Amino acid sequence: MADIEKMSRIALRKADSLGAEYADFRYEESYFERLDFADGTAEKLEQSTDRGFGIRVIADGAWGFFSSSLVNPREVSRAAELAVAIAKASARINKLVIRLAPKTIARDSFRTPLKIDPFTMTIAQKLDYLRQLDDLVVKADGSISREAFLDFKKTTKLYYDSEGSEIWQELVQSGAGMTVTAAGQGRARASRSYPSNEGLFCSGGWELIESEPFADNIPRLCEEARALLAAPECPSKICDIVLDGSHLGLVIHESIGHALELDRVFGSERNFSGASFATPDKIGKLKYGSEHINVICDSAAVTGLGSFGYDDEGVKAASIPLIVNGILTGYLSSRETADKATVPLSASMVAEGWGNIPLIRMTNTNLMPGRYTLDELIGGVDDGIYMETSSSWSIDDMRQNFQFGCQLGRLIEGGKLTTYVKNPTYTSSTIDFWNSCDGLGDASLWRIWGTPNCGKGQPGQNARTGQGASPGRFRRIKVGR
């Protein structure tokens, strides 16, 4: 990596010589591995590598960025020139000058804590693992359709900036998941996925996949898929609902995490992924949820899919309160927006690979656990629906009105789970929904659920985020149509 350090110096010097007030250089090298297994066959085995660098500058008070996969001194110099030229072009129409909130300068390194590096295992070992799961499904239900996957990513990241930061990181992420699908008459299908609709995604190694009880859950998943196939449609009514943690993680992601991204709040995504109702004037005032709702942005959380040592602006991973006892207290910020809104840095600037500029992204957005068992949450509902595992989701471009659907629904009658119902959906608005929460599952039910495919920005960037959640209970929600 000595060559990369030399190239970073070429980039930063070049940008400086061309009049840039600020510059950072980020090199990334990633290894991916994906294995998909379906109905006894390995559908896809793919390995890939990807490397390149990006140079971000401020010149004449405006941003410019250029990135390239050609990693050599000549291309680095060309990229620095282009980044400065792009910034100066932006400055032709901009009336405001970019200012960055101060950060602590770091010369540091970080490595994802793990026990078993998945890239030290052979493809054959991983295929064996998937084949065993497949065999167990066949044993549980010989006529059910089944899919399973493994997904691994290792990224080495080197970051240098004109303020003196020099950071080396090695980030490892592991994923695994399975879905069984029962087919009925005509086009009827019912699927159940484990441990969430996205599977398991986390920062760490193979040990996390080994410790996930996939095998133990296979009989239950098969039984539920069969039961759902024969189940009546979920009724439409206003009633209490209890949501499992994996699904609640998605609701946090859509209605809290995205809503509190300061670039979105300031309108940067208005033309594409939308804006937010949660404007900075509401900080300290907006009753976002009931007193049970405490949310933090935590990029340092162990095993969280959104965890790292430093973000892509060289800001050290941090834990920032977003909602305290239901009141809005903070935002996900960049150095630019933190200065603009006078809020703390949240270490939330993440780029998809070397080729993209960092954007404000969720890292781990964690709804802290409550004090109830699942039986207690369900026991407190006389007439309602229990829903598990996300199947559909949609929220408006201001992050208010939403509709979610789940794979599994069960009626709650007299505090007990009874009849299975299929295609459960519910509609609400962000503030009404979170204020209707009167109980959350305890710490034993809480985990950080990984979302490997969060899209934002133009050009489109995919981020890997975490959402900490346990099950939750919500009163008087509109269920169904």
Add this chain to the structure above:
Amino acid sequence: MSKVIDILHKAISKSLAEQTELVREAEEFFLTRFAENVIHQNVGRSDSTIWCRVINGKKMGIARTNELEYDSIVKTIRRAHEISLVSQDDAQLAGFRKSPKGPPSKGYYENTASYPPAERADAVGKIVAIAEKNGLSAGGMFQTSVTNLAVVNSLGTIQEDRVAEARLSMTLTGAEGRAGFAQAFSRDVGRIAVEELAVAACHKADMVSEPMALEPGKYTVLLDPEAVADFLLFLGFLGFSGKGMVSKRSFMVDKIGSKIMSELVSIYEDPEDVEMAYMPFDYEGVPRRKVALVENGIAKGVVYDNYYASAMGAESTGNALQPGNSFGPYPKAMSMSPGNLPLADLISKADRAIWITHFWYLNYVNPMQTTVTGTTRDGTFLIENGKVTRRLKDMRILQSMLEAFNNVEAISLERRVVPKYGALMRVPAVLIKDFNCTAVV
């Protein structure tokens, strides 16, 4: 033979596999984003990706790299070969094919390829000036790019070509929920009418103010081309792919030859359409061709790559996506036939209708019924007695797309090319009855 093809050829000659394919996609793009009347992001990227697929017997291995040196490509071929050896037999695997040379691209424009950052910034400056003059705030993006694609396989396929593209999109917003959206796509950046688009977005933002909440229910709606494209993109995923036919998860299964939409609706995969001028071959090197998907409301066919064509006993239509993707073949250049009335006439003939600019966050609720939910955005209006009378608060919709395309009452003469998620669609505006709006946002 170009230098790229030469390197790919030499590398393939080192492969130990029975069949080998190399795909190289290179892209250089520049994108300027603006919001609140300033440029807040301005970026460029130069990248190349090489995919290698190898086949040994009935086993396949895939590897990918963006390191373009000869040694790295050979290493990637070796990696794909090793993966194939530990893979399992896939009885459906058909093997690569030799494809004839495709027609030359009509989508490359040098002025687009060399469009400088300063001109993009100046274009944004013109939009901002129009927005400010009208008391509005402008947000959007202006992108120019060039993509080179090369496909070589050990059976003798050699394809290489390039396309350029320019995209401009803007939302102009103001007080009381005023919003106007406009976008344009062209291979030739010189045909992007920047000020004309900004004026059109302004006009929509200024059309009427004070948004009104309309009771949820079934309404006649007028979908702008961008909203029609939102539906078409989803129909592509849910029905027009050969993968869905093989897995029996497409709404087209058992429907070929049957009426599935209004007779007013015809949809084609049309890569040669002059406005779209799509890359003339796919990621397997197969020349793209026109495919009738729905003709006068009758289901006609779906698109294929080699794998799914073989499984269905059909021929590839040249719709393979990047190697290793999980979507299967996909129509990337859909064209919906125009109607015979100008958009203005569709408005003037409507007694009472909701005019929808486009949708946001559509997601399917029931894929087999093609039911989706999502919300309207960036300008939703009420038409009464042939006139636009009120701006409406955005609404959530819950609608079967097939049902909607069955309820088409009229189609506009004008069409626009709408780019979305790597696909292009050339679509008209469409008037649809009994459209299900379920909530006010």
